[in-house]
Amino acid sequence: MKASAFAYARATSVAHALELLATHGERAKVLSGGQSLMPAMNLRLISPELVVDIGELDELRGIAVKQGVLTIGALTRHVDLLKSAEVNTHVPLLAQAVAHVAHPAIRNRGTIGGSLAHADPASELPACMVTLGATIITRGLGGERRIAASAFFTGIYETVLSPQELLVAVELPAAPTHSRHFFHEFARRHGDYAIVGLAAQAVVNGGQFADIRLGFFAVGERPLLAKSANRLIDVVITPAVLSEASSLLGEELDPLEDQQATAAMRRHLAKVLLARGVSSLLSRPDLGVGAAA
Amino acid sequence: MTSAVTISLDVNGERIEADVPPRLNLLDFLREHLKLTGTHVGCEHGVCGACTVRVNGEIVRSCLMLAVQTQDSSVETIEGLSDSGEIADLQVAFRARNALQCGFCTPGMLMAAQDLLKQSSQPDREQIREHLSGNYCRCTGYQAIVDAIEITARARTGHQP
Numbered sequence: 001m002k003a004s005a006f007a008y009a010r011a012t013s014v015a016h017a018l019e020l021l022a023t024h025g026e027r028a029k030v031l032s033g034g035q036s037l038m039p040a041m042n043l044r045l046i047s048p049e050l051v052v053d054i055g056e057l058d059e060l061r062g063i064a065v066k067q068g069v070l071t072i073g074a075l076t077r078h079v080d081l082l083k084s085a086e087v088n089t090h091v092p093l094l095a096q097a098v099a100h101v102a103h104p105a106i107r108n109r110g111t112i113g114g115s116l117a118h119a120d121p122a123s124e125l126p127a128c129m130v131t132l133g134a135t136i137i138t139r140g141l142g143g144e145r146r147i148a149a150s151a152f153f154t155g156i157y158e159t160v161l162s163p164q165e166l167l168v169a170v171e172l173p174a175a176p177t178h179s180r181h182f183f184h185e186f187a188r189r190h191g192d193y194a195i196v197g198l199a200a201q202a203v204v205n206g207g208q209f210a211d212i213r214l215g216f217f218a219v220g221e222r223p224l225l226a227k228s229a230n231r232l233i234d235v236v237i238t239p240a241v242l243s244e245a246s247s248l249l250g251e252e253l254d255p256l257e258d259q260q261a262t263a264a265m266r267r268h269l270a271k272v273l274l275a276r277g278v279s280s281l282l283s284r285p286d287l288g289v290g291a292a293a
Numbered sequence: 294m295t296s297a298v299t300i301s302l303d304v305n306g307e308r309i310e311a312d313v314p315p316r317l318n319l320l321d322f323l324r325e326h327l328k329l330t331g332t333h334v335g336c337e338h339g340v341c342g343a344c345t346v347r348v349n350g351e352i353v354r355s356c357l358m359l360a361v362q363t364q365d366s367s368v369e370t371i372e373g374l375s376d377s378g379e380i381a382d383l384q385v386a387f388r389a390r391n392a393l394q395c396g397f398c399t400p401g402m403l404m405a406a407q408d409l410l411k412q413s414s415q416p417d418r419e420q421i422r423e424h425l426s427g428n429y430c431r432c433t434g435y436q437a438i439v440d441a442i443e444i445t446a447r448a449r450t451g452h453q454p
């Protein structure tokens with residue numbers, strides 16, 4: 001289908017975009033890369049009266065590293081993340097995850113800010129933000145807000161971003177030295193939305209987890225930072241410990257059912273990813289063996 | 294408020310000026326306004342890849358881009374790539390390997406394939422499949438398409454097919 005008719009405004013500055021959003025509020029939609037907004041408009045899931053195109057705001061584009069913090073502008077495209085030496089060095093989890101975001105033609109247009117503001121529960125980047133402890137920076141006429149990623153996503157396509165605000169950047173702490181990461185998702189086709197996925201980062205010390213953060217996606221209405229990961233910290237990981245963490249994970253999850261998978265299938269696949277992730281992060285192939293059980 | 298916007302862009306090297314309604318996507322602009330019908334309308338929500346074109350040298354979904362967003366851009370369609378001879382060898386290989394049957398996906402496939410070969414001169418079959426993952430073909434089963442791209446890559450780097 002085609003999008004229904006709307007008015008179009010090309011923002012010339014962040015201030016201009018904020019004025020337009022302040023005036024039009026919920027009747028307006030921000031167009032960044034358009035790779036989620038355009039399908040939703042073509043399918044007539046949404047019909048904004050005004051589209052505010054922020055595509056020419058170069059001030060919102062780019063990646064900078066300063067004092068152990070990586071700042072990524074909202075308009076930075078997936079392809080830019082994929083090719084960035086800074087991202088690869090300082091947040092390798094994100095570099096690996098971006099390769100799973102859709103397909104080359106979509107990564108050439110889609111932006112990190114657009115993906116996070118869209119907040120699809122099956123998309124990779126929101127989960128990465130939660131795992132990496134990102135801060136999401138928004139701006140409105142009233143000023144700037146700094147929001148922890150864990151508090152940013154509130155539901156399916158829902159965030160704490162108000163219709164008058166613009167997501168302008170994200171800040172990511174550089175991965176600690178000696179940290180390890182694991183990313184995997186189950187999807188029907190490479191690049192499609194995940195059936196279940198896991199973005200994990202850990203610090204391993206003497207064969208044990210000094211820290212482990214497990215961000216699951218497509219297992220509920222928003223990305224989930226698994227509390228059951230705490231069960232794995234500072235203990236020798238045995239199959240029994242892993243099995244206990246797996247049971248706790250199952251209780252934490254509240255997966256949705258859709259045409260791709262039942263809730264039970266998603267819960268099962270999340271447990272498979274837990275076992276594979278732990279096995280990979282600790283370089284202990286023995287722990288992944290029973291993963292399918 | 295939904296009035297037309299004047300845009301100016303290059304399409305296959307030719308300067309185009311047009312007044313377009315904001316809701317018009319690039320795909321329909323190319324097909325309906327410029328009569329460049331080689332770019333195909335498939336799913337209209339970014340899944341099938343049939344509408345793949347190049348904007349400023351990079352492949353994009355023309356169904357997921359508004360015509361008004363192409364202001365000052367350089368757009369290249371399958372007609373442009375075909376007429377310039379840029380993909381002549383790829384087209385011959387597609388034909389030789391039976392990498393198309395109904396042909397609906399072929400313009401998008403050629404766009405994606407040429408994009409890969411510009412970035413990677415000797416992709417393996419897995420890389421070829423990954424780069425084409427956003428392009429559906431419902432006839433061939435992909436095997437022949439991967440074959441055609443593989444032999445074109447070899448021929449371009451001077452290897453015997």
